[in-house]
Amino acid sequence: MRHPGRWLAVAVLAVLTAMFVHMLVTNDAFQWAFMVDNMFRPPIIEGLVRGTVVMTICAMLLGVTLGVVIAVMRLSDNPILRAVAWLYTWFFRAVPRLVLLAVFGNLGILWSRIEFGVPFDTQIGRLFGIDNLELRAFGFTSRDVLTGFMAGLLGLALSEAAYMAEIVRAGIQSVEGGQAEAATALGMSRGQTLRRVVLPQAMRVIIPPTGNETIAMLKDTSLLLYVPVSMELFFQLDAVGKRTFQIFPMYVAACLWYLLLTSVLLVGQYFLERHFSRGYGQQARARMKLRGFAAEQGGGGGGTGAVG
Amino acid sequence: MSDELMVRAENVHKSFGPLEVLKGVDLAVRPGEVSCVIGPSGSGKSTFLRCINHLEKINAGRIWVDGELVGYRERGGKLYEMREKEVAAQRRSIGMVFQRFNLFPHMTALENVMEAPLRVRRESRAEVRERATALLDRVGLASKIGNYPGQLSGGQQQRVAIARALAMRPKLMLFDEPTSALDPELVGEVLDVMKDLARDGMTMIVVTHEIGFAREVGDSLIFMDGGVVVESGAPDEVLGNPRHDRTRTFLSKVL
Numbered sequence: 001m002r003h004p005g006r007w008l009a010v011a012v013l014a015v016l017t018a019m020f021v022h023m024l025v026t027n028d029a030f031q032w033a034f035m036v037d038n039m040f041r042p043p044i045i046e047g048l049v050r051g052t053v054v055m056t057i058c059a060m061l062l063g064v065t066l067g068v069v070i071a072v073m074r075l076s077d078n079p080i081l082r083a084v085a086w087l088y089t090w091f092f093r094a095v096p097r098l099v100l101l102a103v104f105g106n107l108g109i110l111w112s113r114i115e116f117g118v119p120f121d122t123q124i125g126r127l128f129g130i131d132n133l134e135l136r137a138f139g140f141t142s143r144d145v146l147t148g149f150m151a152g153l154l155g156l157a158l159s160e161a162a163y164m165a166e167i168v169r170a171g172i173q174s175v176e177g178g179q180a181e182a183a184t185a186l187g188m189s190r191g192q193t194l195r196r197v198v199l200p201q202a203m204r205v206i207i208p209p210t211g212n213e214t215i216a217m218l219k220d221t222s223l224l225l226y227v228p229v230s231m232e233l234f235f236q237l238d239a240v241g242k243r244t245f246q247i248f249p250m251y252v253a254a255c256l257w258y259l260l261l262t263s264v265l266l267v268g269q270y271f272l273e274r275h276f277s278r279g280y281g282q283q284a285r286a287r288m289k290l291r292g293f294a295a296e297q298g299g300g301g302g303g304t305g306a307v308g
Numbered sequence: 309m310s311d312e313l314m315v316r317a318e319n320v321h322k323s324f325g326p327l328e329v330l331k332g333v334d335l336a337v338r339p340g341e342v343s344c345v346i347g348p349s350g351s352g353k354s355t356f357l358r359c360i361n362h363l364e365k366i367n368a369g370r371i372w373v374d375g376e377l378v379g380y381r382e383r384g385g386k387l388y389e390m391r392e393k394e395v396a397a398q399r400r401s402i403g404m405v406f407q408r409f410n411l412f413p414h415m416t417a418l419e420n421v422m423e424a425p426l427r428v429r430r431e432s433r434a435e436v437r438e439r440a441t442a443l444l445d446r447v448g449l450a451s452k453i454g455n456y457p458g459q460l461s462g463g464q465q466q467r468v469a470i471a472r473a474l475a476m477r478p479k480l481m482l483f484d485e486p487t488s489a490l491d492p493e494l495v496g497e498v499l500d501v502m503k504d505l506a507r508d509g510m511t512m513i514v515v516t517h518e519i520g521f522a523r524e525v526g527d528s529l530i531f532m533d534g535g536v537v538v539e540s541g542a543p544d545e546v547l548g549n550p551r552h553d554r555t556r557t558f559l560s561k562v563l
Binding site: 176178179181182183184185186187188189190192196197200201 | 361363392393396397398399400402403404406408410411412413414423424427428469472473476
């Protein structure tokens with residue numbers, strides 16, 4: 001045998017796998033039939049779609065957008081914007097997501113109504129002898145707005161923005177300074193330079209951790225249990241388990257659902273990373289060989305200094 | 309007087325913190341003239357070039373390109389810095405080629421050349437594509453239009469960079485040591501493109517170490533050292549009969 005160590009490892013793993021499968025099959029507490037019967041029920045699927053998938057998409061969209069804004073603020077020449085951006089990331093990275101969600105779920109205690117307008121309007125009015133001056137543009141009752149979903153979305157998105165800001169900042173800083181300079185020299189504005197030249201290159205650095213963040217976000221939607229958001233996968237599975245006193249099978253079902261969903265995301269991540277590595281590394285070289293071959297066959301003056 | 313000149317610089321000063329890099333540089337370049345700037349590293353020649361399109365803000369002095377004050381507006385004898393947008397508009401007619409090419413690596417050669425005319429000048433795509441293809445053909449890269457910069461040699465990248473600058477139809481081209489980052493055998497192809505441009509009547513300011521190019525193509529030669537223009541004149545004159553010790557010392561090292 002050429003690799004005795006390898007065969008030994010295979011043998012040990014085979015035994016361990018057999019033991020694991022044996023447990024899965026023989027232990028009645030798994031209640032496989034019950035699990036399969038219950039894990040596809042309409043409220044659970046609805047929770048999965050609305051509370052897990054839609055929430056992940058919304059929270060990441062909001063989080064990434066806000067994160068880019070904060071990253072750009074952090075890198076701006078304006079010291080006030082820089083300070084605000086720092087303060088934001090400091091706060092939202094320091095407070096645990098679970099705690100943040102509990103806080104956002106209970107913001108209704110703080111305000112029964114949320115209104116936007118001139119601050120200190122009543123106080124200023126009193127200064128000029130006007131009673132009950134109210135300069136409010138618009139407002140709404142918090143119960144209408146800070147429902148479970150919105151509160152959960154705000155909590156997750158605001159927290160995500162802080163992490164995304166750091167990722168985007170690292171990405172922007174990874175782009176060589178000559179790139180922005182070349183774009184500037186061509187007469188491109190700051191915004192164009194950022195959008196067309198810097199960010200697309202920063203993407204190569206930003207995408208892999210963002211993929212990880214998305215996967216983490218998908219899993220963190222289970223924390224919505226503490227807002228609480230009832231239309232959510234884990235909440236629903238947990239509810240079924242508690243109602244039927246069959247908690248463990250439903251937790252196994254949760255594991256399986258999250259495994260499935262994250263696996264789908266992993267596939268997406270692979271293709272995104274491939275797309276944004278255009279012009280770099282191995283694949284670029286492989287493409288070059290193909291194109292170079294085609295070009296050689298096509299002939300033409302690709303060589304040196306064919307000018308004049 | 310400034311109307312007749314493509315570039316006029318007067319008493320240009322530039323400091324990076326306590327370090328004064330330019331200590332009063334004057335320059336005059338006529339339309340169609342090829343002006344080569346040589347000098348030891350740290351002499352301020354690249355910094356001066358970058359001041360001409362306002363990539364660096366000058367601390368004192370004035371620079372005009374085609375009769376227009378660069379980066380500032382003069383009102384009542386005082387200078388006011390232009391807004392970002394106005395400076396960007398001025399830069400459109402000044403092409404720049406960098407030592408390290410600075411091509412956009414995520415775009416093909418063709419996309420690199422098309423980017424600025426499309427986004428900055430908002431010209432029609434078909435027209436820009438035609439012009440960009442013609443420019444890449446002119447620099448000898450017709451067969452490489454679909455390649456990414458990472459798939460091109462240094463010389464090819466620099467030629468794409470020249471085409472990219474030309475796509476904006478500049479009235480002035482600035483070259484910042486365009487061949488310094490190239491392998492020796494690739495220098496010729498880039499210089500050939502530049503010679504072709506010069507023959508076409510493009511006004512060029514070339515910061516270079518290629519003395520041969522300066523002698524052959526340059527209409528004037530400027531020797532800078534220590535942040536000032538030490539000597540300038542016709543290339544043959546400056547190279548063959550330098551009047552200053554510093555010029556002689558420098559030339560004895562590079563020739």
